[in-house]
Amino acid sequence: MHTARLGRTRANIEIDERVCFTVYEMGRLLPAAAALNFSVEYASLVIFGTATRISNEKQATDALHLLLQKYAPHLQLGQDYRAVTPEELTRTSVYRIAIEEWSGKKKEVPADFPGAYTYSY
Template sequence: MMTHDPASLRTTVRRQDRAVQDDAWIAALLTQASVAYLAMAHAEQPFINSNLFVYDPTRAAIYFHTARDGRTRTTIEANPRVCLSVGEMGRLLPAATALEFSVEYAGVTVFGTAHVVIDAEEAAYGLQLLLDKYFPHMHPGQDYRPIMAQELAYTSVYRIDIEEWSGKRKTASGDPEGAFFYPYRGE
């Protein structure tokens, strides 16, 4: 299971009242989040990409894919250390003073090592997990042709081995006056 070392600078949440130590909650948010933001660095240049992704609890890993050649692959091959973030926003919480305005939120940050998946069987596995997540109502061999080996030559599949993760959330109790979901639609 992932670590929550309070001494780790990577996973320490400054606002401990909002820190989530519950691995099941963290895994659930990783499972339901639609988009992840992947941070990488090549030499002194940081990059961040938004990606569709899937969390695989059986391997404590995250899979995603990109074009066969490009910045993501080049960056990961040069430096496989990555950070991935997912989040969701709840209600906006107005207040009497500007400083007290707030928002409900939930987020997970993952630290790990990314690998370009070379093994064709694992690459097909990762791609199928992605299809199953985003198209759960469709089935290979029934609604579409299953992944073919030659198709794997056109994509790069990645696996992030999760080393540490942390969760953070803020929720307001009850029904705060004036709370609303973004975007504001007026009355």
């Protein structure tokens, strides 16, 4: 994970390296006849562990480039954008999380669920 060099996240981790990190994917919204019964498909994962700041410049840069590959796989380093520079890296804290525990859950309904729709924002 990464965050600003100065701010609450880094300050908190410097006091206590224990972290909780959540990842989720939202699916279709599931309407119902009563408001109480509206729902949503989802998949989520919560991890608990310890965060260590990566001080090695190459490792931190590589980690940031991996994030770019994840969220913009159609763009290529060196072709569509330039690499993170050492000066830019001084504005960012990059962390490695050692996972100690995790739990996940998922809600999925049949494809033909009546009225199910995807929310576009």
